[in-house]
Every structure is written in structure tokens, then in C-alpha cells.
């Protein structure tokens with residue numbers, strides 16, 4: 001991703017219903033995953049703008065679909081997380097409808113980044129979302145987040161396990177990633193993930209239309 005684009009990421013709009021989605025005139029990359037897995041942090045890190053998407057220690061913070069426009073040429077789309085038990089049932093069902101209709105019916109969606117916590121074993125919710133994306137023939141890359149929390153010796157075996165669970169037999173890339181990696185510690189697991197994901201995004205965005 002050219003460095004110049006990093007400086008031109010701007011908030012575009014928030015949607016709480018389908019009518020609120022912007023026109024599908026630009027390719028979009030979505031951030032999908034459980035609450036608190038690190039979607040908003042990764043988005044900020046990819047564009048090099050810390051405060052762009054709201055990051056919080058409290059799960060369930062992102063409640064709308066937030067669209068960010070990058071260099072006028074594509075959008076990054078931060079989705080509300082799923083699996084947060086303390087959200088009232090009615091509200092949760094509403095979010096799910098909104099997110100699922102976005103994921104399965106949005107024509108301009110060129111890549112879904114499915115984020116999973118690299119320290120957790122595969123969760124039912126994540127596997128269900130993956131299945132849905134596969135059934136709707138959506139392109140997926142799996143991001144194993146918070147890799148900096150692993151010991152360097154653990155990273156390879158965690159990534160193997162997650163690749164088996166989420167990689168769809170090698171069809172989808174599975175990338176270990178840290179959004180907070182300290183570049184002064186060159187062995188931090190996931191340190192190279194941000195660059196790898198930037199390349200995947202660039203490939204998909206450039207192939208659109």
C-alpha cells in the first residue's frame with residue numbers, strides 16, 4: 001500500500017440500517033470478528049492513524065457499521081463485533097441482521113478479514129461466520145490477532161492450529177498479526193502481519209472491476 005494513502009483515511013459514514021450504506025461505488029474490505037478481538041485497532045494500524053476507529057477495552061464498543069474511505073479509492077469497513085453476552089437480546093439480533101445482510105449481499109465487498117484471537121481455540125461463532133462467508137462465496141483472509149501476546153516459540157504451532165480450523169484447506173490465507181508490535185523487539189510474533197495484510201488488501205482492491 002503506497003505510504004501516501006495512509007494520510008488520507010477519513011471517516012465516511014456510520015450505518016445502523018441498510019439504507020445507511022454508502023453507494024457501492026468503491027471496493028470495500030470488512031473487519032469481522034468477536035467483540036474485543038481487535039478489529040478497530042487493526043484498521044487504525046493499517047492506515048497508520050491511531051484515533052480513526054474507536055478502540056476500547058470494553059467489548060461491544062463498535063455498534064454501527066462504520067465506513068472509512070482511503071485515498072478516495074477504497075473503503076475499510078469496521079463491523080460491530082459478535083458474541084458479547086451483556087448486550088440485550090433484541091439489540092443483538094438487530095446488529096446480527098445488519099451485519100449478515102452486509103456480509104452476504106454487498107456487491108462491492110472484495111475482501112473479508114475474519115479476525116480471531118490467536119490465543120483462543122476456534123470458537124463456534126467464528127466457525128459459523130466463516131461458513132456463512134464460504135456459502136456466500138465471499139473472499140476471506142483470516143487474521144490471528146494479538147500475536148504479540150504469544151511467546152515466540154508458541155507462534156508457529158498456534159498458527160498451524162488456526163490454519164487447520166479456519167484456512168478452508170489452504171484456500172484462505174491465515175496471518176498472525178499484532179496491531180501493537182514493538183518494532184524494537186524484532187522477534188515479536190505477528191510483527192510482519194500488518195504488512196502482509198496491507199498487501200492482501202492492495203491485491204484485492206486493485207483487482208476490482
Ligand SMILES: Nc1nc2c(ncn2[C@@H]2O[C@H](COP(=O)(O)OP(=O)(O)OP(=O)(O)O)[C@@H](O)[C@H]2O)c(=O)[nH]1
Nearest residue numbers: 035036037038039040041055056060061062081179
Ligand atoms: N496486545 C494487543 N492488544 C490489542 C491488539 N489489538 C487490539 N488490542 C486491544 O484489545 C482491545 C480491543 O480492541 P478493539 O480494536 O477495540 O477491538 P474490536 O474488535 O474493535 O472490539 P468491538 O468494537 O467491541 O467489537 C483494546 O484494549 C486494544 O488495545 C493487539 O494486536 N495486541
Ligand SMILES: [Mg+2]
Nearest residue numbers: 039040054062
Ligand atoms: Mg471496534
